[in-house]
Amino acid sequence: MKLLIKDVLLKNVVTDILVEGNKVSHIGEIEDTNSIDKIIDGHRKAAIPTFINGHTHSAMTLFRGYADDMSLEHWLQEKIWPNEANLTDEFVYWGSRLACLEMIKSGTTLFHDMYWHIPATVQAVEDSGIRAVLSTVLMNTAGKKQGEALKAEAQHMIRQKLNSRIRLSIAPHAIYTVDAELLQWAKSFADAHNILLHIHLSETKTEVENSKKNFGYTPVEYLHSLGVLGANTVAAHCVWLTDRDIELLSAARAKVIYNPNSNLKLASGFNFRYKDLKKADVLIGLGTDGCSSSNNLDMVEAMKMASLLSKVVHDDPTAMPVKETFDLATKNSAEIFNLPLGEIKEGNLADICLVDLQRPDMTPCHHLLSNIIYSSNGSCIDTVICDGQIIMENRKVKDEELILEKASESAMKLFYE
Numbered sequence: 001m002k003l004l005i006k007d008v009l010l011k012n013v014v015t016d017i018l019v020e021g022n023k024v025s026h027i028g029e030i031e032d033t034n035s036i037d038k039i040i041d042g043h044r045k046a047a048i049p050t051f052i053n054g055h056t057h058s059a060m061t062l063f064r065g066y067a068d069d070m071s072l073e074h075w076l077q078e079k080i081w082p083n084e085a086n087l088t089d090e091f092v093y094w095g096s097r098l099a100c101l102e103m104i105k106s107g108t109t110l111f112h113d114m115y116w117h118i119p120a121t122v123q124a125v126e127d128s129g130i131r132a133v134l135s136t137v138l139m140n141t142a143g144k145k146q147g148e149a150l151k152a153e154a155q156h157m158i159r160q161k162l163n164s165r166i167r168l169s170i171a172p173h174a175i176y177t178v179d180a181e182l183l184q185w186a187k188s189f190a191d192a193h194n195i196l197l198h199i200h201l202s203e204t205k206t207e208v209e210n211s212k213k214n215f216g217y218t219p220v221e222y223l224h225s226l227g228v229l230g231a232n233t234v235a236a237h238c239v240w241l242t243d244r245d246i247e248l249l250s251a252a253r254a255k256v257i258y259n260p261n262s263n264l265k266l267a268s269g270f271n272f273r274y275k276d277l278k279k280a281d282v283l284i285g286l287g288t289d290g291c292s293s294s295n296n297l298d299m300v301e302a303m304k305m306a307s308l309l310s311k312v313v314h315d316d317p318t319a320m321p322v323k324e325t326f327d328l329a330t331k332n333s334a335e336i337f338n339l340p341l342g343e344i345k346e347g348n349l350a351d352i353c354l355v356d357l358q359r360p361d362m363t364p365c366h367h368l369l370s371n372i373i374y375s376s377n378g379s380c381i382d383t384v385i386c387d388g389q390i391i392m393e394n395r396k397v398k399d400e401e402l403i404l405e406k407a408s409e410s411a412m413k414l415f416y417e
């Protein structure tokens with residue numbers, strides 16, 4: 001399939017983008033359009049790379065608005081975990097389809113997920129046409145048996161042949177839900193299979209205080225002491241870091257995912273040390289976290305929040321300028337997930353958003369990225385291409401009505417039947 005985006009704004013220049021198969025094959029004017037299968041008129045549109053959501057729990061879309069205004073500990077123990085026990089493959093499938101739909105409609109084509117019933121999410125991602133790195137979850141709060149069963153599930157999943165758009169990672173949930181032995185098992189599993197290790201880390205003050213009390217270390221020091229911290233660690237949150245923690249993350253070449261909306265809503269903390277992490281050369285990505293705590297999957301909103309909050313935290317309006325904010329959601333994350341994404345260039349995978357410039361919030365257009373991040377939201381994305389396929393055109397996504405109906409139905413059954 002040959003797809004041509006004609007006369008589109010790309011980095012301040014009006015040009016053509018040719019997509020062949022799943023890659024960008026040429027950027028520049030194309031005169032002979034005879035062999036082209038589909039032409040998209042890029043007039044009054046701008047092409048940008050699609051966004052990468054570095055940390056979420058996709059099927060938690062079903063929990064959107066179900067339990068707000070609570071602390072993380074009470075929220076998990078009273079509202080989330082008891083209901084998660086009743087999840088089925090079908091609920092997770094429709095919750096994940098809803099998440100994929102929401103992500104497509106706001107320009108995201110790759111997400112890093114941590115959730116239960118992983119085969120259902122695999123199917124949802126496959127059917128939605130986007131990409132994911134899906135983590136099999138580890139936890140042993142319910143005892144050794146639970147840990148063993150989840151280890152077996154991870155071992156089973158790693159043997160499956162998956163769609164080329166889907167990869168796996170392993171997710172020991174957090175240091176307060178996974179014991180030392182299982183954390184170390186996760187690290188050796190990640191190393192053996194060359195996959196990422198995805199973990200919630202230093203998310204709340206309580207987590208840090210308990211870690212010091214129980215282990216004599218901060219959560220980052222604790223992971224380091226166990227030999228778990230490494231270049232394949234993707235640590236979500238990292239709100240409560242000490243100088244020593246930052247040194248350890250940097251030395252290990254661990255990656256950090258900033259989740260500003262969730263951190264604020266759960267009052268986990270706002271003091272994400274962006275400038276200090278950047279200075280220490282730690283690679284930082286951006287995430288929304290799950291819809292039960294964020295409450296949407298809009299990476300444009302996450303970018304705005306990340307930038308505004310960093311300015312206040314560092315008492316410096318230059319702390320996170322637009323280009324850097326944009327890189328968190330695109331280029332940096334592509335590097336974290338080791339995929340040729342995050343930039344529209346020849347040879348890269350063809351994951352492209354077209355931004356609608358004919359909108360009040362995009363007018364005038366002195367600076368495209370400024371308009372997207374500070375002025376607009378995910379709905380400025382008009383067309384989305386993933387892996388060379390058009391998955392949204394003029395804001396229309398296949399099966400949208402069916403997904404909304406089935407996801408609503410699933411939430412009703414899960415919570416009220």
Ligand SMILES: [Zn+2]
Nearest residue numbers: 200236289290
């Ligand atoms: Zn999370």
